[in-house]
Amino acid sequence: MNNPNNRDLQATLDAQRKSWIDSANDAACDFPIQNLPFGVFSTAQQANARVGVAIGDRVVDLAALHDAGLLNLPARTRENVFARAALNDFIALGRDAWRSVRVQLSSLLAKDTATLRDDAALRARALVKLADATLHLPVEIPGYTDFYSSKEHATNVGSMFRDPKNALLPNWSEMPIGYNGRASSVVVSGTPVRRPNGQLKLPEQERPVFGACRKLDIELETGFIVGRGNALGEPIACEDAEAHIFGMVLLNDWSARDIQQWEYVPLGPFNAKTFATTISPWIVTLDALEPFRVAQPVQEPQPLEYLRHAGNHGFDIALEVLLRPEGADEATTIARTNFRHMYWTMAQQLAHHTVAGCNTRVGDLMGSGTISGPTPDSFGSLLELTWNGKNPLALKNGGTRGFIEDGDELTLAGWCQGEGYRVGFGECVGKILPALR
C-alpha cells in the first residue's frame, strides 16, 4: 500500500464505496451503496406506486430517473418498466438488465459522481425520504412455495411432535422438503395481522371447538424471488439455479400451531398458515449478497446427482427476531441466528422444485423454511424457543411469552456484515390484531 499507484487505486475503490447521500455511509445503515435493494413505493405527493431503490434514508425513484434519461435498459424495452406497481416487468428483462441497472445506480450514487448529486431539480424529482414513502409488496407473486430446509428446525419439530430418537424423517436428508403456500395472503411488512380463528382440538374434549388460535407463532425465514422462470416440463439444473434468482427478502411465516396440529395430517398445513405471510419490502439482489457467500453445511449422505452443485452456496446473513408488547418502549430480541446454518441451498430448492417438471414464473416466492441455529437461543420460532410453550421467554418489560399475544409486534431483521458497512434487509414487521368474534 506504499506504492502511490496502489494508494490511488484504494482511494478510488473507497470512493466507490461511499455515496454522496451521507446517511448511506453510516456503518449501521442497512442500505449502503453496496446494497441497492429494489422495492415498490408511493408517496402522498405522488400516489402511483413505482419502483425504487433504497439508499441510506432515501429512496431513489427509478421511474423518475428513467424519465430523465439516466437509466439505460436493453434496446428492446419500449416502456418505463419502473413506472409500475410491481417489479415483475423489470425483473422479466433478465439478469443482464438487473446487473446493468445496479451498476448504473452504483455509479450515479457514488460520492464523486456529480450528475444527480449536483442537480437540485432532478434530486427533487428522483429522491424521496424513506420516512415519507409508503412501501408496497415489491412483486406480484404468482406462486409461493415454502421449504423446510433447516436441519435444526426439522429436528426440533420432529422431537416435539413425533419421536426424539428419530426426529428427522428419512426423506428429509434426501431432498429439500417443501410444500405449496398461499400466495394471495403474502403481505408487505407493516401490514397488521389478525389472529386467526379455526378448529382447535383440546386434549380434554372429544370433538374440536371453534375459536381464536391460542398458539400463534412466527417462523423466521428468508425467501427468494424467482427472476427467470422455466417452462412446464423443463427442469432447472442445480448448477444453473442461482442464475434464476433475482434476490432475497425476510419472510415471517405466521403459524397457528394449534390449528396446524389438528389439520395437518395427511396433506400438510393449510389454515394454520394461509391467513398471512409477511415479507420485507426490499429485495436484496444476489449480486449484493455475493461478498457474503460461504460454504453450506456438509451434506451427508451426498445428495442425488440432480441436487449437486460445485462451490459455495450458503450466505452469511445474521438474523434476529424482536418482540415488542403493545405499549412497550423497547423490544426484546428473542432469537439470533444465521442463514448460513441452512442445510439445503436455494439452488437445490429450485432444482428440486422443478425436477418433476413444475414450471416457475418471474416473481415466484420461495421461503427457506424456519431458520433455526444449533443453540436454544438461535431457534427461529416460539414453538422451539419456548419448547411448545413449556419454557416461556422473559421479556425486557418483565412479562413473559409462550406464544404471541394480541398487540405484540414481531420484527425480523437481517444483514450481512461487511468491513465498515452492512448489507441489510431492513425490517419485516407485523403487529397482531385480536381475532374476529
Next chain:
Amino acid sequence: MNNPNNRDLQATLDAQRKSWIDSANDAACDFPIQNLPFGVFSTAQQANARVGVAIGDRVVDLAALHDAGLLNLPARTRENVFARAALNDFIALGRDAWRSVRVQLSSLLAKDTATLRDDAALRARALVKLADATLHLPVEIPGYTDFYSSKEHATNVGSMFRDPKNALLPNWSEMPIGYNGRASSVVVSGTPVRRPNGQLKLPEQERPVFGACRKLDIELETGFIVGRGNALGEPIACEDAEAHIFGMVLLNDWSARDIQQWEYVPLGPFNAKTFATTISPWIVTLDALEPFRVAQPVQEPQPLEYLRHAGNHGFDIALEVLLRPEGADEATTIARTNFRHMYWTMAQQLAHHTVAGCNTRVGDLMGSGTISGPTPDSFGSLLELTWNGKNPLALKNGGTRGFIEDGDELTLAGWCQGEGYRVGFGECVGKILPALR
C-alpha cells in the same frame, strides 16, 4: 295441460329449450341451450384469444357479439371484457352480470329469436365451429387449492397406506381437509402431460433412486372457479358461499404415487402433483347446474356451526374416466361415479378455506378432491381401482393397466342428465409423454 293457455305456455317453454343451432338440440350434446358454458378460444383466422360460449357444435364469440351491440353489460363497463385471453375481467363484473349475459344469450340463441339466426353476416362473425377453435385455459388462476372431500376416497387411501380399521383420520369428519396446489402447472384439456421424474424409494434399497415415475395416476375431480373473492381477514360465511362461485370444471389431478409416498410426510404432496393438473376448457355456471341440485350426504357428526348451511348443496353430475392406449381405436371406461357422493360441499370448502382469514380472488380454482363412489368400479383413481396396482384393470384391446403407461390418453367426462337434454362439461383429456432422460 288441456287448457289452451297452458299449452301455449308449454310451447313457449319448449321453444326456449331449443336453439336454432340444430346440433344443440341433440339429447346427447353436452352443450344445449340450457348449458351455455363460458370459455376462451382462438381460431386460425383470428389468433387473439377471446371469450366464447359453447352451444351445440359451435362457439359463440362474445367479443364479436359485444362489438355488434348485442350484449348489455353493467353501465360502468367501458371496455369489451370479452376481448380478453381470460374470463377474469368478465367474472369480476359480478353475479348480476354473469346472469344477465346468460339470459341474453339464452334469448339470442332460442329457436324463435331471429336477431342472430337470420343475420348471415353477423353469424359469420360471431359463430365459430367448435372443431375449428383452439381452446385455452379459461381463467388466469391466481391460486389453486385442492380438497379431499370424498369419504370413500379418503377411506380407501387410509386403508391402503395407514390402517384399514381406522382408515379415516379423526380430523376428516370435522372439516373439508385441503391443501395448497400449484397454480402455475394447471393446463387446459388436450395439453400433453410428461411423465415426471423424481425420487423413488424402492423397498429393497436403503436410499432413494432418481428416475421416472412408475405409478402414474389420475384423480377424477371437479373444480370450482371463484367468482367473487374476499378480503384478507374477512371470511366467507357458509350460507353465502355459493354466491362466490362462478361455475365448475372437470379436473384431473395427475399424481405420481411413488414420488408422493416418499415425499409427502409431513408437509403433504409436492412434486407428486405439481407437474400438471388438467382442467376442462368450459366453465359450467352454477345457474346451469341449478336444476340438478340434490342433497349432500348426511354429515355425522353435525359440522361445527361455521360449516352449516340450510338446503341442498350437492349436484347430480355423472362422471366417467376413459383410458385409451396409444394407437387403440377405442377407449375403455375404467370408472363411473357421481359428484353427488361428495361429503363436503363446495360452500363448506370455501367457508373453511377463508375462516382463518385467507383471502380468495376471482379465478381461484378449488379442486373437489378425488371423487370415489361406494362401489369398486366407481373409484376415482387407478390407485383405488387397482388397489395400488395389485388388481390390474382389463382394457378393451386386451391389455391391462395397474397404472398409466406412456402414450395412454386419459379422458374425464361429466354431465347432468335432464329430460331430453344434458348439461355437459365436455372432455378433460391428457395424453402421457415419456419422461425426460
